[in-house]
Amino acid sequence: MFLELDGHGPHYSQLTRALKSAILSGRLSTGARLPSTRVLAEELGLSRITVLTAYEQLRAEGYIVGRVGSGSYVSTSHAEPMLPRRAPAIPGTPLTRYAKRARQLADWSITTRHCDRRLDMQYGRSQINPTLGAIWGRELAWASTRTRLEYASNQGLPALREQVCDYLARRRGIRTTSDRVLIVSGTQQAISLTSRVLLDEGDEVGIEDPHYFGAWQQFGAHGASLQAIPTDHEGLVCSALPAQAPRLVMVTPSHQFPAGPALSLPRRQELLRYAQAKNCWIMEDDYDGELRYDSAPLPTLRSLDDDDRVIYVGTFSKVMFGALRLGYMVLPEALCDDFVNAKYLCDRGNPAIEQAALAHFMEDGGFERHLRYVTKELSARRRELIAGLQQYVGDRVQIADAHAGMHVTVWLPDYGHEQVDAVIAEAHGRGLGLYSIAPHYRKPPTVPGLILGYCGLSRAQLHEAMQLFGESLDAVDAARKPLSMRRHSA
Ligand SMILES: Cc1ncc(COP(=O)(O)O)c(C=O)c1O
Missing domain, CATH: 1.10.10.10 (Winged helix-like DNA-binding domain superfamily/Winged helix DNA-binding domain)
Incomplete structure (x- = not known):
């Protein structure tokens, strides 16, 4: 003391x-x-x-x-502090350009504004398997007695990198070797390392519109100049990529985030040709590619990449749980050493016991069993959500074509943005958290939409949530009908 x-x-x-x-x-x-x-x-x-x-x-x-x-x-009853209290810290001028940019970008409310609601449809939730906590506890106990407590390899535990290679070959069609795999603390760190290795302040990055706000914030804080490239029902509109190529293009090909579609095969090929011709890098964010329901997955961009230009990023945040903070990158040969250096400088590698526990879980078959459970359960929740939408909301929404992941995007073509905000407010009042897709765009889309995350709610809750969604729409519909019609229908 x-x-x-x-x-x-x-x-x-x-x-x-x-x-x-x-x-x-x-x-x-x-x-x-x-x-x-x-x-x-x-x-x-x-x-x-x-x-x-x-x-x-x-x-x-x-x-x-x-x-x-x-x-x-x-004592719990001693007098209140009598020493002069320090004046509250006044947020001063940020000391670096990085801190200034990060401050300007620091807004996490996009995903948290309704988290106090009883039925919150926030999309990022990930704990689905109720037995996972106990299983994970056993894995950690197992690993803690078998892991050397010296500093581990900053590239990641070889056993985990081997398991990742095996998993990627089986599930994502990617053939790679463990020396090209880097274990990171999730996608967020992968983006941070990519910024350090590839970008100087002012360098250009092409990013989908709409996009993952975590990527926008991360690249933005590093001082990248971000160019929003439009997307449509086939994913990134490759013909809209600039003639003067950015240093990097970031995409979510398996399940465009957050709008939903998969990048079509012709577009995948077009993007790879573009990167080759223009000598730029591609970052493939495969955040939930393994969670597909009623259609076969398309090959990953990385598996089609003959020119070694795709930086592939996968995460355990979705398939396991977000608090794990483990993910992986498959790196082009030319960048491998620089990424491993950057990881060393950043944190000297991820905690070894967690990595060993995960490697054992994967090797033992527990991970595959868990994945099967999660896929089955999420598929059932998705069906419940869609059935509820059909029952209570009907053709007032259009369900985006998506067969993967943990959220469904719906469009409301008959409503204006303000009316959809009113629906969200109505739902909030009824205990339901709904999230607009608009903040994920640089320019709000012409048709308003909602991101319905279905991971955090049980099937029964999803049914109730859709009923409340329908009631919220009814309330807004009633208010927007001309007075004469309301009298007529009364
Ligand atoms: C598009 C996208 N990529 C990646 C992630 C995962 O990030 P991390 O691996 O840092 O948890 C998310 C999380 O919500 C996401 O929405």
């Missing part, structure tokens, strides 16, 4: 003052246990009687209470 004695007067009163100051400033919080008199005396090089006298003084003044046999604790 850090205590500074002020050197004035007897030792016991110096210690009493130091302890009081620690309590009043909150460094020793209410209910905290004080060290035993023996331990504190040894730590400070004082006699035990000095510490005992100081504790007695504090007890007499009500700062601490003693519990027989269990030591002394900071």
Whole structure:
């Protein structure tokens, strides 16, 4: 415990003052246990009687209470801090250009504004398998006794990289070797490392519109100049890519985020030809590509890439859980060393025990079983959601064509943006969190839409959610009907 004695007067009163100051400033919080008199005396090089006298003084003044046999604790009723409070930190001018840009971009409300609602359709939720917590606990316990506790490889544990290669070959059609795999802390870090390795301030990055706001923020904070490329029912509109190529194009080919469609095969080929002709890099964000329901997946861009230009990024955030913070990159040979260097400089690698636990889970077949469970359950929830939409919302929405992932996008062609905002407000009042797609665009789309995340709700809750969605639309419909019609239909 850090205590500074002020050197004035007897030792016991110096210690009493130091302890009081620690309590009043909150460094020793209410209910905290004080060290035993023996331990504190040894730590400070004082006699035990000095510490005992100081504790007695504090007890007499009500700062601490003693519990027989269990030591002394900071009292819950001691006077409120009497030391002059420090003025609240005033957010000053950011010290770097990075901090300034990051500050301007720091808005997480896009995904959290309704998280206090009983039925929240936020799209990013990911814990679906109720047994996963217990399974994961066992895996961690297993790994903690078998993992060397020295610094592990900053590229990632070889066992996990091997498992990732195996998994990518089976599930995503990607043939690679473990020396080309880099384990990262999720997609967010993959984007950060890509920015460090490929981009100087002002370098251009092509990004889909709509897009994953986490990518926009990350590239933006690094000072990239972002160019929004439109998308349609076939994904990225490759003909809209600029003649003067950006350094990097970032895409979500398996399941355009957040609008839904998969990038068609001709467009995949067109994008690869563009990158080859213009000498630029592609980042493939395959965030939920393995979660496909009623159609066969298209080959990943990386598996079609003969020119070694695609930086492939996968994450365990969706198929496992977001708090795991593990993902992986498959790197072009030319970039491999620079990425591994950047990872070393960033954090010297991911925690080894978690990596070992995941490698064992994958090797043992537990991961595949979990994935089958998740796919089946999500597919059932998706069917429930769509049935509920058909029952309660009907043709007031158009369901975007998507067969993957954890959210469904719906369009509301008969409504204006303000009316859809009113629907969202109505739903909020009824305990339902709905999210507009508009903040994911640079320019709001001509037709308003909603992103319906169905991961965080059970099938019964999804049914109820769609009923509330229908009622919210009814309320807005009633308000927007001309008065004469309302009277007529009443
Ligand atoms: C498009 C997209 N990519 C990637 C991710 C995952 O990010 P991370 O791996 O950093 O958790 C998300 C999370 O919601 C996402 O929506």
